[in-house]
Amino acid sequence: MLPIYIIDDDTHVRQALVMLCRSMDLAARPFAGAADFLDDLPFLEPGAVIVDLRMPDVSGLDLLAAMHERDCLWPTVVITGHGDIAAAVQAMKLGAVDFLQKPFTDEEFEIAVNECARRLPEAIQRSLRSKANRRALDKLTPREREVFDGVVAGHTSKAIAVRLGLSHRTVETYRLSMMAKLGAQRLHDLLAIGSSGEGMFK
Incomplete structure (x- = not known):
């Protein structure tokens, strides 16, 4: 059974969505705010998340970013x-499956939930890959990470050298060391790992 996590500060909306999920034979767990959900996140079974866009503590978009x-x-x-x-465009960029405007019909909700169920297996695999990539990036020194960010942003070694105030040869040395630590053979491998966006190249 697909777990459904409902995050909305409106008690009536939460209750209505829980009842709707139960009518669809789905297990729903409500949360009054994003902070409560994030606190419990490490202990939750993978499932679909239904979140209100505008909440007083953490918005729906902020929650999506925090989940990432x-x-x-x-x-x-x-x-x-x-x-x-x-906001709808930003939500989609952050990976939202759908953006429903209240009041929405039961059918619209069911279609969105079914799409979540269809995408969940791949989402679980992507989450695991993301964790593995983050662990790999943690192996890099701060300077190697800067070079990594520059490479995945599409900059040449010469451009990275200018930006970091280093020689081209030094950047190439960092690049080789960084690729060895990440087990990367080609640029494609680095792009697959991706950047967290915390470096100076964006």
């Missing part, structure tokens, strides 16, 4: 009472 920082890429549906196109 924790290598949790579970399929998520963002719901809102406001037709915010910019």
Whole structure:
């Protein structure tokens, strides 16, 4: 049974969605806010996340970003009472499966949840790869990480050298060391690992 995690500060909305999930034979667990969900996240079974866009403590978009920082890429549906196109675009960029505007129909909700169920197995695998990549990046020195960020951002070694105030040869040395630590043979391998976006190259 697909676990459904409902995060909404509105008690009536939470209760209504829990009842709707139960009518669909789904196990729903409600949370009054994003902070409560994030506290329990390490102990939760992978599932679908239904989150309100606008909440007083942490917004739905902030929750999506926080989940990514924790290598949790579970399929998520963002719901809102406001037709915010910019927020919808940002939610999709953060990996949301759907963006539902209240009031939505039971059928619309069911379609979104079914899509979450379809995507969950791959989402679990991507989460595991993300954790492995993060562990690999933790092996790098700060300077190697800067070179890594520059490479995955598409910069040449010469451009990275100028940006970091180093010689081209020094950057190449860091690049070879960084690739050896990551077990990367080609640029494609580095791009597959990806960058956390915390370096100076963005």
